[in-house]
Amino acid sequence: MASKKESGESPATTLCKSCGLCCTGHLFVWSKLRSAELDNAQSLGLNVIREPGQRGFNQPCPLWEGKCTIYETPHYPRFCHTYKCKLLKQVIDENIPLSDSLKIIQETRKIIDELELLLPDSPMTSFRERLVTSMEQGVTDVNFRLKADALVDIFDTRFGVNDFLDGSEA
Numbered sequence: 001m002a003s004k005k006e007s008g009e010s011p012a013t014t015l016c017k018s019c020g021l022c023c024t025g026h027l028f029v030w031s032k033l034r035s036a037e038l039d040n041a042q043s044l045g046l047n048v049i050r051e052p053g054q055r056g057f058n059q060p061c062p063l064w065e066g067k068c069t070i071y072e073t074p075h076y077p078r079f080c081h082t083y084k085c086k087l088l089k090q091v092i093d094e095n096i097p098l099s100d101s102l103k104i105i106q107e108t109r110k111i112i113d114e115l116e117l118l119l120p121d122s123p124m125t126s127f128r129e130r131l132v133t134s135m136e137q138g139v140t141d142v143n144f145r146l147k148a149d150a151l152v153d154i155f156d157t158r159f160g161v162n163d164f165l166d167g168s169e170a
């Protein structure tokens with residue numbers, strides 16, 4: 001999810017390092033793997049899914065520790081390498097300044113943190129799963145609804161993830 005510039009880091013890399021929402025179970029419930037990647041992924045500790053029509057691993061990814069811990073290894077999944085959210089594409093295409101994109105990440109994280117305080121306890125580890133479950137259960141708390149709707153809108157308009165309430169994946 002990035003490349004380089006003179007200071008050693010491209011805007012795209014800076015953005016991805018500041019974000020990680022595609023690794024942490026916020027944008028996606030699961031991510032895709034190719035068949036040939038499944039065994040390696042499992043040995044790396046990923047929670048691998050081997051279902052007909054669904055090959056991948058569950059999010060949040062245990063290899064995210066503030067950054068991807070296998071980013072520079074041969075085991076880096078192809079999907080992780082190729083996936084670019086809408087915001088990343090805009091930064092790469094220089095359609096949005098890095099500073100603005102980082103503010104969007106900050107604002108998104110703020111809403112996520114606020115929602116975390118409002119979500120009920122749950123055995124589910126995926127923020128997205130917990131949020132969708134609460135929304136589908138019709139939680140009536142106005143503050144929750146407003147923030148949840150705002151986040152769904154940000155994920156759609158800023159990150160290009162518009163299937164948030166369909167329970168689908170990366």
Ligand code: SF4
Nearest residue numbers: 023061063064068080
């Ligand atoms: S393998 Fe790395 S890039 Fe892929 S989801 Fe996990 S932490 Fe993110």
